[in-house]
Amino acid sequence: MNQNQKTIKNEVTLSGVGLHTGNKVTMTFKPAPVNNGYSFVRVDLEDKPVIEAKADYVVGTQRGTNLDKKGVKIHTTEHVLAAVVALGIDNIIIELDAPEPPIMDGSSIHFVEALEEAGIEEQDAEVEEFVVDEIITCRDEETGSEIILMPADSYQITTMVDYNTKVLGTQNASLDKLEDFKTEIASARTFSFLHELEALLDHDLIKGGDLNNAIVYVDQEISGDTMAKLKKAFHKEDISVKPNGILDNLDLRWTNEAARHKLLDVIGDLALIGTKIRGKIIANKPGHGINTKFAKEMAKKIKLAKRNYVPKYDLNKPPLMDIHQIMDILPHRQPFLLIDRVLELSDTHVVATKNVTMNEDFFRGHFPGAPVMPGVLQVEAMAQCGGILVLSTVPDPENYLTYFMKMDNVKFKQKVLPGDTLIFRAELITPIRRGISHMRAVGYANNKVVVEAELMAQISKIK
Template identity: 75%
Template sequence: MVKQKTIQNEISLTGVGLHTGKEVKMTFKPAPVNNGYTFVRVDLEGSPVIEADANYVVNTQRGTNLEKLGVKIQTSEHVLAAFVGCDVDNVIIELNESEPPIMDGSSKFFVEAIEKAGIVEQDAERKYYVVKEVISFTDESTGSEILLMPSDDYQVTAMVDFGTKVVGTQNATMKNISEFKTEIADARTFSFLHELETLLDNGLIKGGDLNNAIVYVDKEISPKTMENLKVAFGKEQISVKPNGILDNLTLHYPNEAARHKLLDVVGDLALVGTRIKGKVIANKPGHFVNTQFAKKLSKIIKLEQRNQVPVYDLHKEPLMDIHKIMSMLPHRPPFLLVDKILEMSDSHVVGLKNVTMNEDFFVGHFPGAPVMPGVLIVEAMAQTGGILILSSVPDPENYLTYFMKIDNVKFKYKVLPGDTLVFKCDLISPIRRGICHMQANAYANGKLVAEAELMAQIVKKN
C-alpha cells in the first residue's frame, strides 16, 4: 500500500508574478489526508480556498488560470507540477496575490523548497486511477492531441513542432515520476519573439525578464522592437545568440522547450485530482488541450468511482455496534436507521443497516409493494455521517447534529425488505467549527442506490 504524503514544515518563497508583475509571497503548508492541492488567497477577506480542480479552469491564455466564486489563481501549472514531481499528495498553497512567483520560469525553485520543507507519509492510502483503455482528446483547430494508455507507471512523452527553424521538432520523455526532479523541473518557460511583441502590447508579462523566460527569435528584429524590448526588460543592450535565443541566456538542454511542455502537462493533469497509472503521449501540447483532457479524464474517473461499489466484510466484528451507536446518537427506534459502524477514519465513515419487513415505515409506504422511502435513506446516510462528526469532539454525548444543507440527491434503485444497506460518507472538506461537508453514498445488492452531498453542524446541548 502506498501512503499519501504531505510536507513536514511550512516554507515560503517570494518573487514576481510573470503576467501581473506584482511582488508575491507564496507559502506551502502541510495538509490533511485527501486534501489534494488547494490554493488559499490570504490577501482576500475570508481567505477563500480554490481547489486545484480542472473544473475551475476559466482560461488558458499564457498559463492555466483557475477561478472559483470570482476568486482567481493564475499560472498554476509550474507549482502543481513540482508537487506531483516530488510525489506529494496534499498541500495548502497560500498566496497574497493571484499569481505564484515565476522564479526562473521552471519548477526548480519550488522543488527545492519542497525538499527543504521535508516530505512525510500520512496515515491514508493513496488512490490511483489505473488506465485500462486508451483515452484521447484532440483539439481540431490546432491538431494538438493527448492520448492516455495503460502503463504500470506514470509516464509522459511530449512532442512539439512549432513550424520554426529556431526550435524545430523536439520531444521529451519521462519514464517515471522519479525523473522529474533531475530531468524536467529546471526546464524553463519560453516564448517566441512574435508572441512577445503581442504580450507586451497587451500589458502582459510585466514580471518577465531575460532570466525567467527563454525567448526564441523566429523573425527579424526591427529597430523599433529592439528599443521596446530594451525598455521592457530594463536592459541597455539586447542581442541574439547564434542559436537564435535572445540575449545571454544559455539553454539547459537542447530540447528544453519540449521538456518544459512536458512539465506543463504534468502540472495541468494534476488538476484531475487523482494519481494516474498510465502513459501520456502529448502531441503539440498546450494549456488548452491539456486542461480539456484533464476535464474529460476527471469526469471519467468520477463516473467510474461513483459506480464502483466498495466491498466490506459484513460478518467481521463492527467498529461500533447498536449500543455504542445509541450512546453517541440521540435517535432511537424506529428513527434510528444505522445498525453498525464498520470502519471510520478522520475523513470517512462506513455504516450498515439491515432492512427488514418489520420496519414501521413499510406499514404506510406502499404497503402493497414495500419500498424504503428515499428521505429515510438520506437520513440514514446523515446519521452515519453524524457518527463521524461527533467523533471529532471528546464529549459527543453533549452535542446534537443538525442538517444545514442537502445537495445533488439522486435515487437510482429501490431499497426493499431483505436488503442490506451500506452507507459510505467521505469528507469533501475538513471539519471546521463543527461543520461537516460530506459526500454520502448508499449501496445495496452490489449497486449504488442513492447519493447526496450533505452538510451538517454539531451544536452543544443547552
C-alpha cells in the same frame, strides 16, 4: 499496493515577482490535512479566500493556466503544481499575497528545492488513484493538439512539440518515473517566440519577465522598433540573437528544453484533475488549453466512475460465514432471510451476497409473468447485511434484535431479476454508539450498482 497520502512537514516561503503581472509576491507552502488536496489561499484579501486547484475553476489559458473562484483569481498555477505532484505530495496549502506565484527562473526547480527543504511526511489515509483500463483521448480539431491516456503501471508522460518553425523544430520529451522529475524536467524554463513576445509587450503583459526566466526563440527578423521594446522590457542596453536562434544571456539546458517544459506544464495542468492517475499520457502539441480541457473531462469521468464503482469480489472463495453461521447471528428465517453468505467482516464494514432464484416466494405476486425483486426487499437485504456488522459487536447476538430507525437517499438504479447474484457492502458512516448504527450500503449485480441507501438502526436486547 495502496499508498498513504503525504504532505509537507514544515512551512517554507519563497518570494519573487509574477511573470505577467510583475507584482511582488510572497508564497508560503504549508502542511494540509488528509483529503485536502491542493489549495491556494489569497492572504492579501479579506477573509483569506481559498481557491482549490480544480479544473472547474479554470477561466483562461492564455500564456498560463488561470483559476477563478467567485471573482478571486490565481494566475499561472502550472509550475508550482508540477513540483507538488512530482514530489508525491497529496495535500498542501499554498498561500499568496498576490494573484500570481513568483516566476523564479521560469521553471519548477526552485519550488522543488523549497518543498524538499520543508520535508515530506506520510499521513494516516490512503491515496485515491484512478487506474486507467482503457484508451482515453481528447483532441482539439482546430489546433491539432491531442492528449491520449492509456493503461500503464505508473504515471508516465511523453510530449511531442512541433511549431512548424525551423528555429525550434520538432522535439520530444519523456518521463517514465516522477522520481526523475527533479533531474530531468524541473529546470526546463518557460519559452516564447518573438512574435508572441511582441504581442505580450503590446498588451502590457510579462511585466515580471527578463532574460533570466524565459527563453525567447527568434522566429523572425528583429526590427528596430522591436529591439527597442525588448531592451526596455528586459532592462538591457544591448540584445542579440545567438546562433541557435534564441536571445542572448541564456544558454539552453537541453537541446529539447522546450519539449521538457511542455511536459512540466502537462503535469502541472493535469494536477487540476484532483486525483492521481496510473497511466501513460502522450501529449501531441500540448498547451494549457488542451491540457485543462482534458483535465475537466477526466475529472468528470472519475466522478462518474466513483459513483458507479463496482468492487471486485471472488465469489468462488470459501465464505467467511455460510447460511448456518448467519442464522446464529440474525433472527430472520425463511422466507425473510435475504442474505446467503458473508464474504468480508471488519469493525467498520461487511460484504454479503444473496442469490436470487425464481423460487423466491415474492416472485409469485411481484409480478406474474415479469418477476422483479421488490425494492423494499433489496433495502431489507442490505439492512440484514448491516445487521451482521452491528450484531457481531456483542458477545451474544442471539439475544438481540435490530430495528430500523431511518432510511435516507435510497436509490434504485437497475432491476434485480431471477438468476442475479446480489453483492451488498455496508460500511459505518459513524462509530456505533449506544446501540445505534449509521451506515451506507450499496448493492451490486452484473457489475452495476443496483441499489444504495443510508440506513440507521438500533439493536435492542430481547427481554
